[in-house]
Amino acid sequence: MPSRKRTSVAASVSVGPLAEPDLDRADEIFRVAFGTFLGVPEPETFFGTADYVRTRWAADPHAAFAATVEGEVVGSNFAADWGSVGYFGPLTVRPDLWDQGIGRHLMEPIMACFDTWENRHLGLFTFSHSPKHLELYRRYGFWPRFLTAIMKKQVAVSAAVPGRVLYGELTAAERPEALTLSRALTESVYDGLSMDREIMATQAQGLGETILLEGSDSDLEGLAVCHCGAGSEAGEDVCFVKFGAVRPGPDAADRFERLLTACEQLATEKGLGATGRRSEPGPPGCLPAHGRPRFPYLAARRDHAQAKRAWIQPLGRLRNRRLALSDHHALPTGCHRPIDHTLSAPSPR
């Protein structure tokens, strides 16, 4: 790329909050960017009826950013605050402007959000086969960790799961207590992890449902934030488990089975029987009992506050717990080999 061109475009880029009137344009760029990167025939239709840009903007407009050149939106990026955990994406730039520094500009406000929120652990999902992506994020301290398989399966009619409660069916008076219990569960998975914002955004925008699995005592055994159908991150005829977690311990596998069955039950109830999409968290290389690996990802994460001092230890704690950070951009490889044994120990910067 000629350095003069790069300099001239980079100099005219400005980054600021993504404004509501610019959502359509940001959404178009989001689709065409992924579609172009993946080489699909009609990139502008990529992701079909799934919506990321509007839904993530609505979840937190203060954490949604646009890059503009001469007043025109040319890319966007979104941060999400999950308590002690922060993650971001989708980051997209108009394809004719790639490799001119705009993606990096769009990383700056995201990193500023994480500083403000004081998240301790940061992550994203990206394309494991792309040196460009790995290098782009490495510059912000993100290192490859392990591949996360995004699974898809046909949903069969399943038996009702005892103890399943839907957040959307609770009264306004009951919801704060449900959030407290959810937080207790996610904190048992990773200290400070909170799904409050995801649960409330899903509810407020009518994107799907949050499943709460009651245990024999007053605690929750499982939690799944599900997006359902067109206009959500799932897309038409799909129930997408955006986040799923169960209480750790000896019976965690059984609890996880129950949670997945409860997700299938939800998909059936919502008339999403044709396809279901689930992401299943777990140790590197641990594939779920059901389903077929469909969209593998490389998860790159870093410990934000202690990146230099304690890199491996907090990641090690996290990787053996039931934490799902999920996204489902298609990646045309069948690889789901954990690669963290080669890349999990960066040298101090």
Ligand SMILES: CC(C)(COP(=O)(O)OP(=O)(O)OC[C@H]1O[C@@H](n2cnc3c(N)ncnc32)[C@H](O)[C@@H]1OP(=O)(O)O)[C@@H](O)C(=O)NCCC(=O)NCCS
């Ligand atoms: C990924 C994306 C957002 C990057 O935006 P961009 O504006 O092209 O990125 P930038 O130019 O700011 O930065 C790319 C960096 O990668 C580097 N890079 C590019 N190709 C590379 C390669 N083959 N190997 C190593 N580094 C490479 C560039 O040199 C640049 O770093 P520099 O600024 O220090 O020179 C854009 O390509 C896009 O929209 N892709 C499709 C959607 C997507 O994949 N989004 C991300 C999902 S996680």
